[in-house]
Amino acid sequence: MALKGLDIFKLSPKKNCKDCGFPTCMAFSMKVAAGAAEISKCPHMSDEALAKLSDATAPPMKTLTIGKGENEYKLGGETVLFRHEKSLVNRNRFAVLFTDSMDDETVNNKIENIKKVDYIRIGEEMKVEIAALKYSGNKENYIKLINTVKNSEIKVAYMLICEDIDVLKEALEIVKGENPIVYGANKENYKEMVELVKADKLALGVKADNLEELYSLVEDIHKLGYKELILDPTSNNVKEAFTNAVQIRRIALKEGDRAFGYPSVVFANEIAKDDKYMEVAISSLFTVKYGSIIVLDDIDYSRALPLFALRQNIYTDPQRPMRVEPKIYPINNPDENSPVLVTVDFALTYFIIAGEIERSKVPMWLAIPDAGGYSVLTAWAAGKFGGSSISNFIKESGVSEQTKCRKLIIPGKVAVLKGDIEDNLPGWDVVIGTNEAMELPKFLRDFNEELRTAKA
Numbered sequence: 501m502a503l504k505g506l507d508i509f510k511l512s513p514k515k516n517c518k519d520c521g522f523p524t525c526m527a528f529s530m531k532v533a534a535g536a537a538e539i540s541k542c543p544h545m546s547d548e549a550l551a552k553l554s555d556a557t558a559p560p561m562k563t564l565t566i567g568k569g570e571n572e573y574k575l576g577g578e579t580v581l582f583r584h585e586k587s588l589v590n591r592n593r594f595a596v597l598f599t600d601s602m603d604d605e606t607v608n609n610k611i612e613n614i615k616k617v618d619y620i621r622i623g624e625e626m627k628v629e630i631a632a633l634k635y636s637g638n639k640e641n642y643i644k645l646i647n648t649v650k651n652s653e654i655k656v657a658y659m660l661i662c663e664d665i666d667v668l669k670e671a672l673e674i675v676k677g678e679n680p681i682v683y684g685a686n687k688e689n690y691k692e693m694v695e696l697v698k699a700d701k702l703a704l705g706v707k708a709d710n711l712e713e714l715y716s717l718v719e720d721i722h723k724l725g726y727k728e729l730i731l732d733p734t735s736n737n738v739k740e741a742f743t744n745a746v747q748i749r750r751i752a753l754k755e756g757d758r759a760f761g762y763p764s765v766v767f768a769n770e771i772a773k774d775d776k777y778m779e780v781a782i783s784s785l786f787t788v789k790y791g792s793i794i795v796l797d798d799i800d801y802s803r804a805l806p807l808f809a810l811r812q813n814i815y816t817d818p819q820r821p822m823r824v825e826p827k828i829y830p831i832n833n834p835d836e837n838s839p840v841l842v843t844v845d846f847a848l849t850y851f852i853i854a855g856e857i858e859r860s861k862v863p864m865w866l867a868i869p870d871a872g873g874y875s876v877l878t879a880w881a882a883g884k885f886g887g888s889s890i891s892n893f894i895k896e897s898g899v900s901e902q903t904k905c906r907k908l909i910i911p912g913k914v915a916v917l918k919g920d921i922e923d924n925l926p927g928w929d930v931v932i933g934t935n936e937a938m939e940l941p942k943f944l945r946d947f948n949e950e951l952r953t954a955k956a
């Protein structure tokens with residue numbers, strides 16, 4: 501047995517250990533062997549045993565922490581290649597590139613764009629998380645650029661992209677307290693780079709001309725005892741970059757080779773070569789496989805909406821459906837004469853229905869009760885979207901104070917609930933809506949017309 505003879509088995513078992521949190525050493529060891537507990541939790545391990553076991557039981561892909569405070573993010577730590585196998589744990593982060601060759605106007609525009617594109621979607625903040633600050637030859641301008649971005653108060657972590665050690669030393673002084681990424685270790689400078697970052701254990705970006713050289717370079721860095729790395733699979737063409745990214749992740753997770761067990765950084769801006777739409781397409785590709793940081797030329801809504809939504813879909817637990825908050829949503833500026841439409845809190849259903857109501861231009865109160873995050877028929881079958889739960893929600897939500905209209909439209913697929921809801925909700929007229937969302941705009945316009953005619 502691989503662990504036999506190591507110090508861990510010579511220790512006396514204790515109950516409810518306050519250090520490791522397990523009742524016995526054996527229980528702790530079993531968890532460590534399964535990769536579910538960190539060996540360093542036991543303070544009684546000898547340094548030698550700790551070193552041997554840490555390597556043997558380390559997860560196949562390292563988790564790195566970058567940034568500070570509200571801009572702190574975890575990268576890597578994945579255990580599976582595909583979302584459907586388990587779930588992916590640390591979402592990729594988007595960066596916007598700044599260089600010292602950019603004029604003030606360009607830098608300020610990018611800062612303003614980062615501030616502007618910051619919104620909440622299904623409870624998650626959608627924004628650029630990293631400012632990638634690239635040195636392109638003018639030290640004075642580079643230092644000024646870092647100060648400008650730092651003083652702009654955009655909420656980001658920093659990645660310094662620079663291969664010149666002397667320039668880096670000065671640049672690091674400005675953002676050292678922010679736990680930045682330092683990118684630019686290559687086969688010529690890696691020793692100095694490690695020397696520069698090891699005291700603060702900063703994440704070090706590693707680049708090479710091809711995958712074989714990258715592998716050798718990581719091995720050389722390992723020999724220096726440094727293991728806080730981010731790998732760059734980027735190439736000039738998308739096919740090679742994608743192949744590299746997939747190879748790196750497969751080698752780490754399938755073959756357990758920890759030389760490639762690190763997060764990655766992909767420069768989508770460089771591959772796309774000033775083509776904004778190509779940049780979105782390439783970034784989508786690496787959001788799915790396997791860019792941990794994806795660098796964009798800039799951010800705007802045409803980039804953000806597809807990329808952030810894709811990331812949210814990929815990095816949510818497939819076992820847990822995405823839900824919107826149960827409440828009353830006003831759509832198209834409803835007033836005291838507007839009817840109420842009810843559907844479930846499954847995010848996909850909400851967005852489709854809300855979109856179709858917007859398309860109809862009919863003012864409407866959209867009621868979203870707690871339906872367990874399921875679609876309409878599933879929620880109904882699971883007992884989460886029934887006559888009593890809908891009518892209780894309508895009573896408790898206070899919508900009857902927001903509108904005098906007592907028409908409640910329900911999804912056509914649960915027409916069977918009409919009688920039950922009317923019994924529980926005296927004074928309300930339950931109207932059976934459409935089976936499909938796409939039929940809603942016409943249905944709502946006709947319904948609104950009928951209401952107006954009846955009133956007249």
Ligand code: SF4
Nearest residue numbers: 517519520525528542
């Ligand atoms: Fe055993 Fe170490 Fe846990 Fe104490 S901390 S119970 S010695 S494994």
